[in-house]
Amino acid sequence: MKYEVVALLLIAGGCRTAPEPPAAAHAVEKRQLGSWNGKGSTTLGFVSESGSFRINWMTNNPEGTLSSFQLTLRSGISGRPLKVITDHRGAGSGSVEFGDDPRMYEFLVDSTGVDWSVSVEETFAPRE
Secondary structure, eight states: OHHHHHHHHHHHHHTOOOOOOOOOOOOOEEEEEEEEEEESOEEEEEEESSSEEEEEEEEEOTTOOOOEEEEEEEETTTOOEEEEEEEEOSSEEEEEEEEOOSEEEEEEEEEESOEEEEEEEEEEOOOO
């Protein structure tokens, strides 16, 4: 009888259901805040509701001349510089993640001899 109990315990232990896999990670919600392109220098404004966003930039230098592109993120209220996103020469591209408080922001674009484009995509934490 002793062996029968051990055998039953071993069989019962092997019949457990498999543990449930961990809950799938929630996808981060995203939305486009703005997209701009041009030549030369300018100021561009946008509002972020989350304060968390990705900045994508690209430059093209079709003439092959000496060129520069500086993109600075600033407070849309005070104009205070928050971060130099890039200071690039010639053709190129990049992406920068930024996190701060929800507010009005602006870009200061300072460029010479390049065609440029900038886009901003806001990210929101998943809702449960």
